[in-house]
Amino acid sequence: MDIYQVLVEQLRQRELNFELRTRIVGSIRVLERTDNFSTTPPGEPLLELAGGDFLNHLRGIYLTPELDRMSPYFRFIVTPDSSRIFPIHFQSARGRRVLANERHNLHLVWYRDRIFVKPIAPYLLSAAFWEWIAEADPEVFKAAAGLMRTYTFLIRSEADYRLAINDESPLLPLSMEKSAAGFEQFVRFTNQFARLSDDEVSPRYSYGELRLSRLNWLVRLLFIKPTFFHIHGEWGPIFMEMLAPLIATFAVLSILLTAMQVGLAVQSLPDTEHWQTYISVCNWFSVIVLSATTAACVGLVAVIAGVLIHEQVFAYSKYHAPKGNNMKTGVA
Structure with a gap:
């Protein structure tokens, strides 16, 4: 029994959505509603379970080919650690607002005072869905499982759970607000995805939170x-x-050039006792400005280089560290 079959068996014991089931038609496993009155996926009233529309939709909203392609270079811009995800309640301590956003490639991407999080669709809480998608499209399975694994870090306490179901930025299905299944049942379900290693999810999910400004520069460099x-x-x-x-570079160069021009200009003044003091002051002032500006630039470059070297050494150590599974949630 492979890891995916084990996962499905564990999810079946803890599932939170019972609206879906699977059955074998010929040699193909199909997904259908349990109530027989609807033919659409939970939370997707415009799609049909039969045919390929739903599967194509899943590929469009969960696969991240661009980020997967860039993932080998992520270790140069972010800590190479899939657990580097702060829980929802702690995001405000870092000055960020959690914003629900359905765009899959923005999941856990942050910019200044905001971080984007993709909500969980109702069908992701069904064991039948995972049983079906594991056979129908393993790529979608790995991408969606990676998404669910991130929630083992986002929701670690009951405070996180309450923040995830509020109206301001809802991250969980509406059914979870009305359901008797609460925080403990939810984390027992999602905690099964914590068993998956980085090799068993999409490459993007080998990393946690991503900084948008660095992503923008990375796509340009690549x-x-x-x-x-x-x-x-x-x-x-x-x-x-x-x-x-x-602009900052030109400003520094402008200061240096102006100081050098002052030093050269005073050389053309009459070398008399009346001008001697002024010439001396100008010469020394231009030298001081040149020295101070150069020292500041060298110091800034040294600090930036030191930070970059420290980050790369830390990233290298994390990247080559044993890939143990140390994921924890609020419930054992």
Whole structure:
């Protein structure tokens, strides 16, 4: 019995959604509703379970080929640790608002004061769905399982659970609010996904939270596209972010050139006793400005280099550390 079959058996004992079931038609396992009055997936009233529409829809909302392609380079921009995910209640301590967002490639991507989290669809709480998708499309299985595994870190306590079902940024299905199944039942279900290793989920989920600003630069360096995601909706702010380093560089060069021009200009003044003091002050002032600016630039570069080296050494140690499964949740 492989890891996926074991997972399905464990989920069947703890499932929270009983609206789906599977049966064998010929040699193919099909997914259907248990009530026989509906032919649509739970939470997806415009799709049909029969045919390929639902499966194509799943591929479109769970697969992250772009992030999977970039994942070998993530260790240069983020800690290579899939457990590097802060629980919902702690996100505010880091100055971030948790925003429910259905865009799958933005799941756990953060930008300044916000972090995007993809909500859990009702059918993901059904063991029958996982039994079906494991055979129908293993790629979708790995991607959706990776998503569910992140919730073992996002929801670790009852406080996290309450925040996940509120109206401000709902992350769990509406049925969970009305269900008698609460925090303990939910984490017992999701905790089964914690048994999956990084090799058993999509490559993107070998990493936790991702910083949007670094993703934007990474896609440019890899020549994939100009930016990963337009957070502003207009090109003006995007260009300003790209120009900021150039403007800072030109400002420093301008100070250095001005100081050098002062040093050269005073050499043309008459070398008389009346001008001697002024010439001396200008010469020394230009030297001081040049020295101070150079020292500040060298110091800044040294600090940045030190931080980058420290991060890369730490990332290297994490990347090559034994891939033990140390995931914990609020319930054993």
